[in-house]
Amino acid sequence: MEDWRKDQEVLVMEGRIKVPYRWFAGEVGTRYLESLRDKGVFLGTRCPGCEKVYHIPRRHCPECFEECSQWVELGSSGTLESYTIVRRQHPQLSPLPVPYGYGIIRLEGADTGFLHLLGEFDDKELKVGDSVEAVFSDKREGNILDVKFFRPVKGVE
Amino acid sequence: MEAVAIVGAAMTRIERERKADGYADLVYEATRAALDDAGMSIDQIDNVVTVSNDFFDGRTISSMAIMDACGSYDKNVTTVEGDGTFGAFFGLMRVLSGSYGTTLVCAHHKGSESQMPLITNAMFDPIYARMLGIEAITSSALQARAYMTKYGISEEQCALVSVKNHGNAFKNPVAQLPLELTVEKVMSSPYIADPIKLLDCCPISDGASAIILATEERAKKITDKPVWAKGVAHCSTAYHLGDHELHDVSALEEAAKKAYSMAGIKDPAKEIDLVELYDAFTYMEPLWLEGLGFCEQGGGGKLTESGKTAAAGELPVNVSGGCLSGNPVLAAGLNRMIECALQIRGDAGEHQVDGVKTALAHGINGPCGQSHCVWVLGGEK
Numbered sequence: 276m277e278d279w280r281k282d283q284e285v286l287v288m289e290g291r292i293k294v295p296y297r298w299f300a301g302e303v304g305t306r307y308l309e310s311l312r313d314k315g316v317f318l319g320t321r322c323p324g325c326e327k328v329y330h331i332p333r334r335h336c337p338e339c340f341e342e343c344s345q346w347v348e349l350g351s352s353g354t355l356e357s358y359t360i361v362r363r364q365h366p367q368l369s370p371l372p373v374p375y376g377y378g379i380i381r382l383e384g385a386d387t388g389f390l391h392l393l394g395e396f397d398d399k400e401l402k403v404g405d406s407v408e409a410v411f412s413d414k415r416e417g418n419i420l421d422v423k424f425f426r427p428v429k430g431v432e
Numbered sequence: 433m434e435a436v437a438i439v440g441a442a443m444t445r446i447e448r449e450r451k452a453d454g455y456a457d458l459v460y461e462a463t464r465a466a467l468d469d470a471g472m473s474i475d476q477i478d479n480v481v482t483v484s485n486d487f488f489d490g491r492t493i494s495s496m497a498i499m500d501a502c503g504s505y506d507k508n509v510t511t512v513e514g515d516g517t518f519g520a521f522f523g524l525m526r527v528l529s530g531s532y533g534t535t536l537v538c539a540h541h542k543g544s545e546s547q548m549p550l551i552t553n554a555m556f557d558p559i560y561a562r563m564l565g566i567e568a569i570t571s572s573a574l575q576a577r578a579y580m581t582k583y584g585i586s587e588e589q590c591a592l593v594s595v596k597n598h599g600n601a602f603k604n605p606v607a608q609l610p611l612e613l614t615v616e617k618v619m620s621s622p623y624i625a626d627p628i629k630l631l632d633c634c635p636i637s638d639g640a641s642a643i644i645l646a647t648e649e650r651a652k653k654i655t656d657k658p659v660w661a662k663g664v665a666h667c668s669t670a671y672h673l674g675d676h677e678l679h680d681v682s683a684l685e686e687a688a689k690k691a692y693s694m695a696g697i698k699d700p701a702k703e704i705d706l707v708e709l710y711d712a713f714t715y716m717e718p719l720w721l722e723g724l725g726f727c728e729q730g731g732g733g734k735l736t737e738s739g740k741t742a743a744a745g746e747l748p749v750n751v752s753g754g755c756l757s758g759n760p761v762l763a764a765g766l767n768r769m770i771e772c773a774l775q776i777r778g779d780a781g782e783h784q785v786d787g788v789k790t791a792l793a794h795g796i797n798g799p800c801g802q803s804h805c806v807w808v809l810g811g812e813k
């Protein structure tokens with residue numbers, strides 16, 4: 276078939292798959308997101324076996340394989356365990372104008388880190404171990420973006 | 433474990449955009465080439481394992497569309513959604529079950545047809561992570577930062593991996609992206625997500641690959657150069673980023689430990705002659721080398737600097753050019769196995785390393801290497 280296609284552009288079908296989904300936050304996710312929306316309070320769950328506090332909250336401890344039956348209120352600030360500053364991002368994905376950051380943040384009272392956005396930082400100053408605090412959105416809708424982003428706590432080394 | 437061998441192996445050229453070939457065309461090309469490599473006909477294949485991902489293909493039950501191309505008509509065929517190394521693991525189990533004398537494992541990928549960031553964003557949790565816009569590069573950047581901060585690995589040390597692997601690709605005729613680089617060139621390429629720069633990233637690729645596994649009895653009839661599966665294991669860890677520290681690669685350590693124990697390997701640095709690992713980003717090479725036990729934790733940067741991982745070094749790593757020089761996701765792990773098999777057989781052509789008796793192939797699944805699969809392959813049973 277090579278001779279035939281020598282001077283031919285191969286045809287391309289443009290398309291898009293549009294399928295609506297409804298992802299259920301479930302009982303645990305709903306309690307967590309409602310607390311963020313209504314009170315601005317982060318919640319975690321504690322495993323009765325290893326006492327580890329999971330944030331984001333988990334119904335089961337993946338290590339002990341037991342139910343995390345206890346809810347715990349966490350601080351709204353914590354430690355930056357890792358971060359990246361995004362210089363280029365697909366326009367459909369970018370929740371903030373570039374450059375913005377992602378961080379793994381361990382909130383006060385939690386034993387795990389969690390992923391969120393970073394804003395209002397000086398990109399030359401930012402480092403692992405920094406204290407960061409949550410900045411809440413003005414309009415909260417019951418999703419993870421009710422927290423606008425985390426920013427470095429001023430005056431704290 | 434009963435002896436099982438790779439008796440045929442082939443991959444297509446890896447290219448940025450294979451417009452003249454649809455998925456099925458690529459799968460046919462790889463399957464046909466693997467059969468030719470083994471000197472087999474399709475009716476000597478007892479069962480088939482395909483590897484694909486519906487999101488990448490833009491087609492639900494994506495495997496169904498390549499049933500003709502992998503020669504599976506009238507055969508038992510099943511699919512693994514994950515890296516090719518995991519597909520090969522399942523193929524091996526099917527041979528070990530005693531029900532099949534041979535298994536064909538094929539994998540395909542066309543990164544050119546979709547938009548990679550949108551697809552890798554969809555691997556994250558829709559409640560807690562997806563709307564943050566995180567995807568493969570930014571999540572890997574978080575892992576790179578955690579690793580580099582913990583052990584003082586420098587961006588220059590990571591850049592050396594890019595220089596080495598893109599340089600190796602010049603001798604591999606199927607590699608997509610041979611590049612003549614210097615550390616300075618890599619360092620001055622633009623940041624995508626700090627500390628990851630453009631030349632720290634694998635390209636977007638199209639390609640397919642296939643291997644044929646056989647029992648000892650069948651293997652001896654098919655080829656005089658069987659490549660034996662000496663040890664293999666895979667291991668998985670947390671899905672949510674932050675559940676464990678991102679520099680912690682205990683899932684890889686566990687998989688390696690099991691694979692080494694099966695293969696009777698006590699000191700991998702002494703007993704393994706060549707490594708092909710999943711270097712989607714430069715930092716992954718030193719990090720995975722640590723997890724595989726080739727140096728102590730945090731020693732991956734120095735190991736790279738020492739030159740030992742160069743093609744002519746004591747422990748050649750990604751002599752093919754690695755994923756950095758062509759990354760048809762899913763097929764990429766199977767390509768690592770195929771490269772090892774060709775090296776052991778002495779059939780790697782211009783990039784052949786002398787005296788490869790035992791080689792290690794590695795593949796990953798999930799964000800930041802949530803799962804790892806480790807294969808130890810050898811020329812002697």
Ligand SMILES: [Zn+2]
Pocket residue numbers: 322323324325326327336337338339340341
């Ligand atoms: Zn527990």
